[in-house]
Amino acid sequence: MSDLQHRKLGSNSLEDRSFGRLGRAWSHIRQHGLLEPLRLIHRHGLGASLGFVQRNIRHMLADRLARKWDRRHGVDTAGSIQLGALNVVGPHRAKGNEAVCTSPKTFDFIMKSLPRDLHDHTFIDIGSGKSRTLLLASRYPFAEIIGVEFARELVDIARSNIERFRDPSQKCRALSIVEADAAAYDFPEAPLVVYFYNPFSKDVFDIVLKNLVASLERHPRDCFVVYGSSSHRAIDWARPAIRETGIFKELSVPAMPGFRDAIRTIDYAVFQVQAAV
Ligand SMILES: C[S@@+](CC[C@H](N)C(=O)[O-])C[C@H]1O[C@@H](n2cnc3c(N)ncnc32)[C@H](O)[C@@H]1O
Numbered sequence: 001m002s003d004l005q006h007r008k009l010g011s012n013s014l015e016d017r018s019f020g021r022l023g024r025a026w027s028h029i030r031q032h033g034l035l036e037p038l039r040l041i042h043r044h045g046l047g048a049s050l051g052f053v054q055r056n057i058r059h060m061l062a063d064r065l066a067r068k069w070d071r072r073h074g075v076d077t078a079g080s081i082q083l084g085a086l087n088v089v090g091p092h093r094a095k096g097n098e099a100v101c102t103s104p105k106t107f108d109f110i111m112k113s114l115p116r117d118l119h120d121h122t123f124i125d126i127g128s129g130k131s132r133t134l135l136l137a138s139r140y141p142f143a144e145i146i147g148v149e150f151a152r153e154l155v156d157i158a159r160s161n162i163e164r165f166r167d168p169s170q171k172c173r174a175l176s177i178v179e180a181d182a183a184a185y186d187f188p189e190a191p192l193v194v195y196f197y198n199p200f201s202k203d204v205f206d207i208v209l210k211n212l213v214a215s216l217e218r219h220p221r222d223c224f225v226v227y228g229s230s231s232h233r234a235i236d237w238a239r240p241a242i243r244e245t246g247i248f249k250e251l252s253v254p255a256m257p258g259f260r261d262a263i264r265t266i267d268y269a270v271f272q273v274q275a276a277v
Contacts, residue, residue: 014153017080017098018063058263065261066101066132075161077101077132080263087152090181095201099154101132102197102228105259106266110226111140113253113270114193118142121222122190123172126182126208127199131158134175141171142193148178148185155179183207187215191222197266198229202237213245216273223273230264239269249274 029036041049066078081099119141125133128147137145149155155177162175183204216223225242229235242248248271258265
């Protein structure tokens with residue numbers, strides 16, 4: 001196995017695309033010749049080519065900050081983990097997106113749009129990856145925090161992270177992971193904050209949303225839905241789908257700033273269930 005392939009496999013032998021970005025660029029140039037960058041600029045234009053370089057630099061800087069955060073807290077949450085070779089529960093592997101974590105600054109910014117007092121709410125991260133968002137949420141006083149994740153290897157890492165996480169500001173210690181396809185997940189009967197960060201395609205989202213609405217109709221209670229999306233522009237279909245349920249009102253939220261610790265700036269929307277469900 002080449003050095004590059006070794007580095008692509010992160011500490012847990014998962015395929016991690018955040019490693020080896022420069023190496024991949026260099027081997028592309030070696031394969032196609034030194035004039036390849038000029039050919040690419042000619043084909044895509046100078047603006048698009050500079051944008052591509054800028055996105056990659058940003059990605060590398062944000063990834064460094066993510067790994068620094070991990071070292072400080074004794075956990076493993078960083079990377080762009082590909083799902084292809086993982087053991088996945090249920091039929092929706094091909095609809096799922098790679099595991100990329102929410103940045104701390106992004107998460108804290110989103111939390112400002114929710115009420116301060118959520119001590120009786122359960123926070124649920126749908127597609128919780130290696131648990132970064134669960135750990136960030138545990139610095140807020142939720143009653144309980146649950147991650148739903150369909151990839152066994154990520155579930156194992158997440159459970160070990162939860163045990164090892166060290167943060168003096170942690171306010172909720174009732175953290176757990178449910179290993180399941182989100183489409184088959186039954187929501188608990190507590191007041192909820194349901195968080196989605198680009199987990200899967202629209203057809204899976206529609207099933208999860210339908211299950212959530214049915215659960216709220218069976219057991220009326222407070223519920224916030226937070227949807228964040230980046231390059232996939234999933235917000236463009238998630239927002240109308242949530243509105244069309246007729247039971248959520250969208251809260252007005254400020255635009256997300258471009259934080260240095262975020263691989264991408266996300267677009268996000270926050271909804272709250274209307275009183276009479
Ligand atoms: C973009 S990551 C989000 C990670 C985490 N929520 C965060 O914000 O840091 C998407 C995650 O959703 C998971 N996922 C994709 N489809 C799923 C499904 N049908 N059921 C459960 N998890 C799924 C992926 O394995 C991946 O870990």
